[in-house]
């Protein structure tokens with residue numbers, strides 16, 4: 001899984017040389033959470049990790065394992081009870097990239113291969129995953145501004161998105177009024193939380209994606225994943241690229257066929273481009 | 285046939301080989317293409333290229349005379365801008381297939397993505413499967429043939445050409461309508477299908493432009509209007525405001541006019557040199573003003589005798605004679621000229637010593653042959669006068685001659701799209717630039733023209749996308765025609781633009797002049813130029829000042845094409861009044877005055893090279909200018 005995503009991202013690194021990110025889904029247990037924090041390096045990391053441990057204890061969560069990988073801290077935690085208050089508390093304590101039974105998000109400055117060298121992703125086995133390359137325009141390239149985004153507060157939901165949501169603030173205010181929190185002003189995070197809320201209200205992923213095409217204004221091609229499913233939505237203007245290939249073994253979706261072809265070197269693929277205003281989902 | 289294997293060879297090397305093979309008259313086969321971009325870009329010889337697999341973006345793009353056969357799929361923009369040649373795609377095509385073609389035959393055996401045939405001008409784009417959304421949007425001519433189904437908004441805002449669909453049509457776009465098809469057309473289509481061995485026995489429906497939006501119902505008045513140069517435009521209610529209201533009372537819409545902003549904004553007048561400058565008649569011989577521009581990525585740079593360029597201004601907005609005068613003056617002064625939108629005229633190419641060729645969204649007059657004749661290539665994203673809008677050229681200027689070079693129907697109020705068909709984000713832009721580099725053998729600088737809006741983001745993107753230099757145009761920048769609302773109210777002033785641009789470059793860690801900024805928008809002389817350079821610009825460009833030097837009387841009839849001096853017109857009677865050699869001399873002398881002013885300032889400040897000018901040399905004269913530039917405020921009133 002890790003190796004495939006690295007190859008696909010390397011194939012389209014020209015679209016975003018600054019940072020690269022991965023959302024990977026491996027097997028998990030229902031009473032255990034994986035948490036990935038960005039803690040940086042050296043003394044700064046030690047302070048962050050101490051704080052994380054303190055808040056975990058405070059929230060009655062048991063830290064089963066904790067490991068520093070690259071600039072991240074990967075924690076395996078037993079926690080019972082409502083996930084959202086717990087997730088928000090941890091999110092306030094440190095830069096939490098992801099939380100879930102199966103999901104882990106790893107993202108940092110540099111290319112797919114550079115991030116792999118720091119985080120050892122090629123060895124990771126999994127069922128499904130997302131990846132993203134980014135061209136940054138903020139003053140400093142910060143890992144937390146990289147994609148994929150976790151649906152802050154929700155277990156196991158991640159997103160990658162190309163485009164721009166123009167009614168961002170309208171939806172952000174609505175969701176904030178309902179008590180949802182946002183870590184960034186990034187429209188990808190908004191879509192993730194929007195979808196996660198629908199799912200937690202009982203909608204199917206299909207339904208949530210269909211609604212998003214009505215509700216989101218602007219240009220977008222995005223992929224969303226949960227512990228068991230993966231799906232895409234494409235806006236009505238078809239402004240952002242997306243192409244996919246499906247075989248008996250896998251489904252792969254990318255901005256460009258060149259990324260898909262990395263999985264099948266030397267083979268001509270039977271690919272298709274999703275139509276404007278459409279969605280699709282797959283489950284494991 | 286020669287075999288090139290992309291498993292062990294870069295596309296760049298393969299394309300270089302293809303060019304050699306083309307010249308030698310040998311065909312080629314590409315193995316392991318694996319959907320890589322730019323395969324075959326820039327070929328101008330009759331060669332057949334067989335791609336054994338899928339190709340990526342811009343396959344066969346910017347070619348003339350070649351034939352491509354791709355076994356499987358292609359990405360965005362297959363056959364981009366082909367004049368003559370054939371492309372046969374065995375599988376599906378991504379978005380904007382056949383974008384801007386001017387005579388090609390493109391056959392797609394599978395389905396094609398959205399916006400196929402955007403801004404195409406001539407040739408045939410055939411899709412044997414289904415076409416996605418908005419096929420034929422803003423097409424100017426040629427034909428699109430769809431054997432399967434068409435998605436929504438077929439022919440959205442098309443201005444010319446025909447679309448034939450054999451399957452269903454989900455919906456028609458604005459200003460498109462269905463009409464009857466003649467038996468001659470059916471025969472011609474059948475002939476095309478037979479020639480490409482496509483079996484077919486269905487029936488076609490035909491879609492053309494409905495003609496409701498080709499021209500404004502009431503044209504702009506041709507009166508001599510209030511000039512932007514008149515003092516009376518100051519104040520709140522003034523003659524210009526009054527005139528605007530009166531004209532709108534006739535036309536019932538926004539005003540379309542030429543020139544830049546009519547109102548005062550903080551500008552170079554509001555900053556000054558800190559020290560006294562001792563005049564020296566010999567200054568010119570004592571300082572260096574010469575520079576090169578555009579070698580960031582190893583291309584052959586422009587060589588400028590001073591940090592000044594002629595701003596891009598189109599043949600179309602301007603008369604042929606005026607373009608020649610600008611070209612001659614630029615050569616006499618040892619600087620560079622720029623085609624602007626609307627193509628390169630041969631005499632202009634011959635007269636200008638160094639010529640930048642500009643690519644705009646409408647791809648009007650854009651082509652690989654002229655790219656290869658240019659000294660630099662520029663992609664236009666926007667300009668200061670009208671960020672976010674496409675080009676406008678009123679019907680009175682769209683003469684048959686002009687329409688021919690642009691490849692459009694004559695006599696329409698020409699609009700070009702507000703964005704490039706194949707560049708919808710910074711990520712797409714990277715791929716587009718690479719196409720230009722492939723088409724010109726990596727030998728020519730590639731620049732970008734930007735109107736000043738979100739300057740910081742735009743400059744960072746330009747830097748990361750690898751441009752060799754940027755032409756940055758402030759709010760004050762002029763135009764041949766744009767809506768007055770946008771001219772006056774969209775964008776940020778030139779002064780603020782250069783400050784933000786330099787901050788952005790600092791933030792991304794660019795070295796000084798690594799990606800020079802050519803600043804424009806209200807630069808009126810060498811003093812403004814020196815101030816701009818002191819603020820960090822690498823060079824400046826002049827539009828309006830050059831036009832005024834060359835006879836513009838600011839009569840404010842550019843948009844109507846009624847220019848009495850023969851500058852902003854396509855009317856032969858008016859153009860006859862323009863004396864190209866005389867005006868070229870005038871423009872040249874004006875440019876030389878800029879040279880002298882810059883030299884005097886550089887020398888007067890005790891420096892030997894124009895690049896030594898810096899912020900410390902400047903003060904702000906108004907609190908606003910101080911706030912914008914961060915220069916110390918010195919009240920000299």
Ligand SMILES: Cc1cc2nc3c(=O)[nH]c(=O)nc-3n(C[C@H](O)[C@H](O)[C@H](O)COP(=O)(O)O)c2cc1C
Nearest residue numbers: 595596597598624625761762763764805806827828
């Ligand atoms: C008649 C005319 C035509 C123009 N055409 C173009 C064009 O085709 N492409 C472009 O990038 N800018 C065009 N511009 C804008 C100029 O390149 C430049 O940005 C602007 O004129 C600079 O401001 P200045 O006139 O105050 O020097 C045009 C300007 C004028 C006056």
